[in-house]
Amino acid sequence: xxxANGNRRLKFEIFRYNPQDPDSTPHxxxxxxxxxxxxxxxxxxxxxxxxxxxxxxxxFACRSAICGSCGMMVNGRxxxxxxxxxxxxxxxxxxxxxxxxxxxxxLSVDTGIWFREMxxxxxxxIHAEKAFDPDAQEDRxxxxxxxxxxxxxxxxxxxxxxxxxxVANVKGDFAGPAGLNRMARFAMDPRDTRDDSDWYEVxxxxxxxxxxxxxxxxxxICPKELPLLEVxxxxxxxxxxxxxxx
Amino acid sequence: MKLLPSxxxxxxxxxxxxxxxxxxxxxxxxxxxxxxxxxxxxxTYGFDWLALQLEVYFIAQPTVIxxxxxxxxxxxxxxxxxxxxxxxxxxxxxxxRDLKGQPHSESLLWIWQVRTGMAVLVxxxxxxxxxxxxVLTPLWGERIGIESVTSLARVQxxxxxxxxxxxxxxxxxxxxxxxxxxxxxxxFSSLARKTLHRIESIILWLFLxxxxxxxxxxxxxxxxxxxxxxxxxxx
Numbered sequence: 001x002x003x004a005n006g007n008r009r010l011k012f013e014i015f016r017y018n019p020q021d022p023d024s025t026p027h028x029x030x031x032x033x034x035x036x037x038x039x040x041x042x043x044x045x046x047x048x049x050x051x052x053x054x055x056x057x058x059x060f061a062c063r064s065a066i067c068g069s070c071g072m073m074v075n076g077r078x079x080x081x082x083x084x085x086x087x088x089x090x091x092x093x094x095x096x097x098x099x100x101x102x103x104x105x106x107l108s109v110d111t112g113i114w115f116r117e118m119x120x121x122x123x124x125x126i127h128a129e130k131a132f133d134p135d136a137q138e139d140r141x142x143x144x145x146x147x148x149x150x151x152x153x154x155x156x157x158x159x160x161x162x163x164x165x166x167v168a169n170v171k172g173d174f175a176g177p178a179g180l181n182r183m184a185r186f187a188m189d190p191r192d193t194r195d196d197s198d199w200y201e202v203x204x205x206x207x208x209x210x211x212x213x214x215x216x217x218x219x220x221i222c223p224k225e226l227p228l229l230e231v232x233x234x235x236x237x238x239x240x241x242x243x244x245x246x
Numbered sequence: 247m248k249l250l251p252s253x254x255x256x257x258x259x260x261x262x263x264x265x266x267x268x269x270x271x272x273x274x275x276x277x278x279x280x281x282x283x284x285x286x287x288x289x290t291y292g293f294d295w296l297a298l299q300l301e302v303y304f305i306a307q308p309t310v311i312x313x314x315x316x317x318x319x320x321x322x323x324x325x326x327x328x329x330x331x332x333x334x335x336x337x338x339x340x341x342x343r344d345l346k347g348q349p350h351s352e353s354l355l356w357i358w359q360v361r362t363g364m365a366v367l368v369x370x371x372x373x374x375x376x377x378x379x380x381v382l383t384p385l386w387g388e389r390i391g392i393e394s395v396t397s398l399a400r401v402q403x404x405x406x407x408x409x410x411x412x413x414x415x416x417x418x419x420x421x422x423x424x425x426x427x428x429x430x431x432x433x434f435s436s437l438a439r440k441t442l443h444r445i446e447s448i449i450l451w452l453f454l455x456x457x458x459x460x461x462x463x464x465x466x467x468x469x470x471x472x473x474x475x476x477x478x479x480x481x
Contacts (some may be wrong), residue, residue, distance in 0.1 A: 076344025164355060166341055170334035204255035206326075210262050213327045213356060214426045216439075217341075220350040230438070233432025236262070242258040243251065 002063035006047040008091055010036040012048065014056070027052075028094075040071065040130065041081035041095075045107075057106035065223055068158030071098050072107050078160035080223045081107075088157045097162040100176075111159040118179040123204065126192050141190065152185035152231060154224050161218035167211055174211045176216035177228050183208070185230045187238065196242045260431035266427050270475040273420035275313060281451060286463050289470040290394035297392040306381050306392070314374045323365050328360055355422050362415035376400075401464040407444045409464075413457040421450040 010033055017026040031048045042060050049056045061067040063082045070081035073096035075089065086093065102107035117126070129233055161177035162168045168176040175183065186192050187199045203209050219228040251258050285296040294399040329335050342354035379385050380392050387393040401409060425446035428434050434442060462468040 063406075071344075073344075092337055114418065124268075126440065164345060164353075166338040166340070166356070169337050169341060170329050170331075174406050201253075201255045201289070204258045206258060210258045211327075212430075213357045213428045214352070217345050218351040220352075221345075228431060229429055230435070233430065236431055239255070239259050246253070246256065 008086075009033075010035050010044065010086060013092065014048075014107065016056075017031065017103065017104050018057070019103055020105065035086050036053040039086045041072075041074065041084045041086065041093075042084065044086055044093075045081065045095075047165040056117045057102075057104065057108040059108045066156060068111070068156035070108075071160045071163065072096065072109070073098060078221050080158055080160070085222060086181065098159050100162050100168055101159055106199065109159070111157060114159065115157045115178070116193045118175065122175070122179060122182050122186070122192075124182045124186060126186065126189065127194050129189060130191050139191065139226060145188065145190070147188055149185060150189075151227055152181050155181055155226060156224055158223060160221050160223055161226075164179065164217035164221040166215050166217070167213055171207075172210065173207045175208055177222075180209055180212065181226060181228060181231050182234060184235055190233070200239065200242040201246060203235050204242065209235040209239060252278045261323055261326065264319065265326075266430070269324065269420075270427060272313070272316055272320060273424050274407070274418060276420050276458070277453070280456060280460070280477065283460050283464075285392065285457065286397075286460060287470050287472040288475050289473040290398070291476055293394040293397075297394075298463035301391040310374065310378045310381050311419055312339050314378065317370060317374065324363065332403050333355065352426070356426075359419055362419040364417055365411060365415040369408050369415070372408070373412060398466065401467050403462070404463045406461060409461060410458075413461060417453045417457060421453070423477055424449070 006105055012033070013028050013032040014018070014031060015026065016029045018024040030050055033047050033052075036043065039245075045058050045060075047057070049058075058072070058081070059069040060082060061069045065080050065083045068080070071078055072081055073094075074081075074084055076096075077096050078098055096106055097103055097107050097109045098111070101111050101114050131228050155178060157178065161181075165174075165177055167174045173243060183199065183203055185234075186194070187203070205211070209232055216229060219226075222228060250257050282296060282300070288294045297306070300309075329338065338353075339357055342357045345353045366391050378391070380387070384388070387396045425442055427472070429439060430441055437445075438445045459468065459471070
């Protein structure tokens with residue numbers, strides 16, 4: 001814990017805009033609060049809403065970095081509000097909503113629309129031809145592969161990677177880090193019957209893995225520390241392998 | 247004969263491989279290039295001797311043509327990922343600046359890779375045309391080929407400035423490009439990314455330092471520091 005924790009007067013500069021209100025214009029609004037020990041942005045924003053401005057919009061649900069609803073730009077870096085401690089931040093804290101996603105109001109964005117569209121595009125579900133037999137033993141899977149699938153599945157869809165991605169910020173059709181991760185998750189799953197030729201056109205595309213320019217922010221930002229760079233390298237090699245066999 | 251695969255996906259793979267592959271070859275060539283130009287460190291005799299060998303055995307002539315071709319191909323294919331609109335670029339620059347700081351610098355480095363790439367395209371084209379004329383025509387100097395007299399005179403007449411800018415841009419562009427290429431394809435994945443980045447920094451400063459000394463010798467500011475190796479050989 002830093003020495004400053006609990007002794008500072010914190011200044012919050014918060015982006016305010018309500019798209020539902022025709023009189024609302026985008027602007028920054030300042031708030032000041034006293035820092036408390038172990039204060040997270042979740043606590044700070046709640047205090048501001050309770051004591052200073054009940055109209056402030058932001059999202060939180062689980063408070064433990066599981067639900068992925070409190071992603072926001074904290075001094076220009078995407079992060080989860082619930083796991084960001086004010087003690088790790090300077091006296092002035094600038095908050096913006098995540099870019100790329102539809103703005104609900106102030107710091108609240110609808111990541112659901114983006115992720116649903118991405119899931120539909122990538123058909124992010126197991127494509128199985130065999131009927132499910134609840135009594136049968138599951139097919140065996142290599143430990144390392146199971147771990148890789150599990151790693152990709154740990155994505156909580158907070159949108160921080162998408163917000164930090166230079167390409168996703170300027171190119172709406174780009175699958176984005178979370179989308180590429182989703183492709184890899186199903187492409188590597190042996191239970192999914194889609195083969196390399198099915199994936200080839202989706203992955204080997206300028207909106208797929210070849211849209212990635214290697215800024216690597218997604219990997220560094222991901223609050224769940226997903227191995228995104230390994231995922232992209234896997235997809236790149238898969239695309240080349242498909243090119244050689246097709 | 248088809249030069250590229252006919253499917254969209256196949257073409258994308260080809261573009262990516264040619265873009266990265268040409269960058270890799272050009273970066274490796276620049277290391278060799280540093281060794282060639284570095285022959286000035288033993289004096290004009292060493293420089294002229296090496297240049298003559300490369301020309302007599304017809305290494306220099308095809309190299310200039312192949313490198314210029316690769317240079318242009320790399321520029322076209324690598325540039326396909328640069329956003330076309332100024333507004334889009336501003337978004338990326340702002341993002342890169344905001345994200346700068348530990349533990350992330352690669353976003354801003356990508357932007358600088360584009361900027362240095364543009365500088366290399368302009369200054370490198372100038373240099374390649376100049377050297378192409380040297381190697382392939384009798385326009386300057388006493389014979390067809392690279393000569394220390396001409397090279398020294400040019401650098402000392404003022405070309406030290408564009409060459410200094412070119413040196414910084416090329417070394418930065420190549421070292422960060424190699425690092426990014428390794429991470430993108432998962433090469434050397436047994437090494438931590440931090441280690442790869444450190445290796446990249448060492449390569450950058452090593453070649454920048456060596457290049458700076460070579461340029462200072464060409465500019466006549468420093469005497470050839472390794473001239474003693476050829477004592478008695480030079481005129």
